[in-house]
Amino acid sequence: AQTVTQSQPEMSVQEAETVTLSCTYDTSENNYYLFWYKQPPSRQMILVIRQEAYKQQNATENRFSVNFQKAAKSFSLKISDSQLGDTAMYFCAFALNEKLTFGTGTRLTIIP
Amino acid sequence: EPEVTQTPSHQVTQMGQEVILRCVPISNHLYFYWYRQILGQKVEFLVSFYNNEISEKSEIFDDQFSVERPDGSNFTLKIRSTKLEDSAMYFCASRGLAGVHGQYFGPGTRLTVL
Numbered sequence: 016a017q018t019v020t021q022s023q024p025e026m027s028v029q030e031a032e033t034v035t036l037s038c039t040y041d042t043s044e045n046n047y048y049l050f051w052y053k054q055p056p057s058r059q060m061i062l063v064i065r066q067e068a069y070k071q072q073n074a075t076e077n078r079f080s081v082n083f084q085k086a087a088k089s090f091s092l093k094i095s096d097s098q099l100g101d102t103a104m105y106f107c108a109f110a111l112n113e114k115l116t117f118g119t120g121t122r123l124t125i126i127p
Numbered sequence: 128e129p130e131v132t133q134t135p136s137h138q139v140t141q142m143g144q145e146v147i148l149r150c151v152p153i154s155n156h157l158y159f160y161w162y163r164q165i166l167g168q169k170v171e172f173l174v175s176f177y178n179n180e181i182s183e184k185s186e187i188f189d190d191q192f193s194v195e196r197p198d199g200s201n202f203t204l205k206i207r208s209t210k211l212e213d214s215a216m217y218f219c220a221s222r223g224l225a226g227v228h229g230q231y232f233g234p235g236t237r238l239t240v241l
Contacts, residue, residue, distance in 0.1 A: 050229050058216055060170065060232035106170060113158065113175035113183045115220075115230060120169060 017042045019109050021118035028097055029126050035082075036092045036121045038107030045069075048110040049083065049090045054120070055103040063105070066090065097125050129153045131233035133219050139239045140209055148204045148236045150219030159202045160220040160230060161194065163187070170218065176202065209240045 018041045028034040040049070051063040066074045066083050074081050078095045094101055102125045107118040132151045140146050152159050161173040174184040176194055193205045202221075206213055216237050220230040 048229070052232075057234070058164075058237075059234045060218060060220075062229045062231060065229045108170075110229075113160070113177070114172040114185070115160075115162070115170075116172070117170045 017044075017047075017109050017111060017116045019107055019116050019118035021107055021121050023121045024119070025122045025124070027124040027126055030097060030099060032097055033093060033095045034097055034123065036094075036105050036107075036123065038090045038092070038118055040088050040090065040107070040109045042088070042109065042111065044111055049081075050108045050110065050115070051079070051081070051090075051092045052106045052108060052117075053101075053103045054106060055100075060106075064092065094123075099125050099127060101125050131219055131221055131231055133217075133233035133236050135236060136234065137237045137239070139241065142211055142240055143208050146206050146209055146238065148206075148217050148219075148238070150202045150204075150233055151200050152202055152219065152221030153223075153231060154200070156221035156223050156231075158182075158222045158230075159194075159196070160222075161204045162218045162220060162232075163215040164218065164235075165215045173204075206238075209238075211240050214238060214240045 020039045047068045049066045053061045053063050064076045064079050080093045082091045104120045106120045108115045134149045159176040162170050164170045174188045175182045191207045195203050216235045218235045219233040222230045
């Protein structure tokens with residue numbers, strides 16, 4: 016079974032700074048997908064960024080980028096120029112076949 | 128932009144009652160899912176549905192749960208006899224043919240069992 020670990024339960028950063036959220040996973044599979052989801056106080060799950068395991072190039076979506084280290088099974092999320100609206104829970108997720116396996120989340124607070 | 132919708136947003140029910148949670152996935156999506164999140168915990172997979180049948184389910188998805196796609200647009204989760212521990216946020220999700228694009232989640236239904 017796959018597991019996803021997010022070792023930082025909470026983080027806070029000043030507005031406009033850069034923050035990195037860590038995620039590690041465990042799998043014996045070679046082809047899979049990785050995602051970061053954002054959950055603001057409304058509790059809606061919003062897809063932030065995606066990465067295919069067979070692609071070496073790190074995914075980027077505007078201010079969000081990942082550092083994907085397949086051998087180390089690490090998938091961190093970097094948020095640049097953080098904004099107040101980035102305050103949320105962030106969940107790392109691993110996808111194989113049909114289901115997403117989520118980590119326990121990191122609560123990120125952006126301080127004005 | 129197309130989105131997944133869910134109704135109701137909040138459902139309160141008595142223990143032992145049946146509830147049906149409704150979802151309208153994104154129209155050209157083919158794979159449908161239910162997840163739940165107990166307050167303060169991580170999101171857990173319940174079931175996936177493709178081509179009018181269950182393709183995978185978790186241990187949580189026991190005989191009390193069922194899913195259905197009664198028409199071309201709705202996707203429902205039924206809990207036959209609710210328990211206190213079923214209180215949670217239930218998310219519906221859908222995705223298109225390519226798994227790389229990820230699953231798109233609805234806003235959730237908060238189920239409270241009294």
